[in-house]
Amino acid sequence: MRAWALLVAATLLVPLARAGDEANPDVTDGASARIQDGSLDFLAAWLEASPSGVAFTIKVREASAPLANHGWGIGFELGGTRHVVLVVADAKGALHSCACTAGHIGQTADDMPDDLASVSFTAGKPAYIRGVAPYGSVPGLQPGAVLQNVGAASLTYASASGWNDYDGNSALEGYHVERALVPAWVARAAPYVAGGIVLVALGAAGAFFALRKRGSSAPHPPAPPPQPPAPPAPGKLNLQPPPR
Numbered sequence: 001m002r003a004w005a006l007l008v009a010a011t012l013l014v015p016l017a018r019a020g021d022e023a024n025p026d027v028t029d030g031a032s033a034r035i036q037d038g039s040l041d042f043l044a045a046w047l048e049a050s051p052s053g054v055a056f057t058i059k060v061r062e063a064s065a066p067l068a069n070h071g072w073g074i075g076f077e078l079g080g081t082r083h084v085v086l087v088v089a090d091a092k093g094a095l096h097s098c099a100c101t102a103g104h105i106g107q108t109a110d111d112m113p114d115d116l117a118s119v120s121f122t123a124g125k126p127a128y129i130r131g132v133a134p135y136g137s138v139p140g141l142q143p144g145a146v147l148q149n150v151g152a153a154s155l156t157y158a159s160a161s162g163w164n165d166y167d168g169n170s171a172l173e174g175y176h177v178e179r180a181l182v183p184a185w186v187a188r189a190a191p192y193v194a195g196g197i198v199l200v201a202l203g204a205a206g207a208f209f210a211l212r213k214r215g216s217s218a219p220h221p222p223a224p225p226p227q228p229p230a231p232p233a234p235g236k237l238n239l240q241p242p243p244r
Helices: 002-017 184-217
Strands: 042-049 053-060 070-078 081-089 095-101 117-122 127-134 146-158 162-176
Touching (some): 042 162, 053 146, 070 162, 081 117, 081 127, 081 146, 095 117
Antiparallel strands (some): 042 053, 053 127, 070 081, 070 146, 081 095, 117 127
């Protein structure tokens, strides 16, 4: 019974744990040996539904901290205009953001409007830059919109030319914006939580049936020997024969 329960649990867990945005990114690019700074070596980017907008993640080869005048962005066309959601680092390594019209983005990190939400930098090998473009931060960005010609890149800043692509790629023809009921991290964790619940439930059911089967197969205790009849009460007749 226990083996059967584990087999069923494993069968259910396989589809629940399958896939993932990092395993199937929207834009990809291979690591480049010519790029010495790992935080500028763009590897992948993906978009996800979020309750408040479009969540995005940009993956680079490695980084211990955001460096000054480095940036990371995802560009797309919407309503006939090309836009970019951009995360950049100032001279102290603090993050700033912008939902900007693509082209000449000349403002420094300190001048960015910081109109993206939940911006973060996760150091490591690889490293991740995340954020959310709220609905309305880009004109027309709402559930049902289609982002065309999506691309992603790392960027560097120069005072004469502003922010310029350093390493990136473009691969996704279109992304359909959908509203999520829960944040992306909750949606990613839900299959594993559900799989754990299924596993616990099947294990409990297996233990219950095993105990029930063990109880039904246990030998019954022998019947007690017959007891002699009690002597009659005084003044009453006893119609049973005396015990031998």
